[in-house]
Amino acid sequence: MAQTASDRQRVHEFLTGRGWRADERTADDPAWEFPGSFGGARCNAVADATPVPLQAYFSYGDDGAAVFCVVPAGNLHGSGCAEHDTAEQVVTLDGFGDLLDDLEPRAAAHDLRALIECRYFGPC
Numbered sequence: 001m002a003q004t005a006s007d008r009q010r011v012h013e014f015l016t017g018r019g020w021r022a023d024e025r026t027a028d029d030p031a032w033e034f035p036g037s038f039g040g041a042r043c044n045a046v047a048d049a050t051p052v053p054l055q056a057y058f059s060y061g062d063d064g065a066a067v068f069c070v071v072p073a074g075n076l077h078g079s080g081c082a083e084h085d086t087a088e089q090v091v092t093l094d095g096f097g098d099l100l101d102d103l104e105p106r107a108a109a110h111d112l113r114a115l116i117e118c119r120y121f122g123p124c
Contacts, residue, residue, distance in 0.1 A: 007093060008058070011068065015056065018100065023055065031057035037073040037107040038115075051075055051115040052086060054107035061090065068093055070100070073107035075115055081123035084115055 008030050012022070015032045023031040037053035044050070054073040061067040067090045074084040091099060118124050 011056075011058075011093065014097070018104070020056070023057075031055065034073070034104060034107055036104065038110050038112045039108055041112050043112055048076060051084075051110070051112060051119070054103055068096070070096065070103065072103050073110050075119045080115070080118040083124060084110070084118050 012030065012032070016022070019036065020032045020034050023033050032055065034054035038051070045052075051074055052071060054071070056068070056070045059067055059069050070089045070091055072086050072089075074080070074086045077085060077087050079085070089099070114124075
């Protein structure tokens with residue numbers, strides 16, 4: 001999929017309309033996160049250690065083409081149990097709202113403490 005400025009704007013308006021916020025740490029590459037992840041609870045982010053919120057961003061596929069990705073809230077891919085695991089999903093810009101309809105309530109229901117215990121003290 002070719003990424004255009006209008007794609008970025010359309011995605012930005014769609015996500016912010018759902019309550020998402022722009023992730024300002026990645027100003028060069030548009031990215032957003034769902035602030036309702038973990039019931040709105042926050043923790044200090046430690047790379048490769050703490051659970052990640054539901055997030056979306058533009059990236060590049062294996063062929064170098066621009067793609068749009070969604071990462072569910074939870075533990076980093078490969079840590080903890082399958083229920084709390086995250087795996088990047090490459091999605092089309094048309095109709096990814098259905099995926100968010102599923103992922104947003106799940107992200108909001110995740111408990112930070114349970115995710116951390118799952119990661120460090122064994123899978124659920």
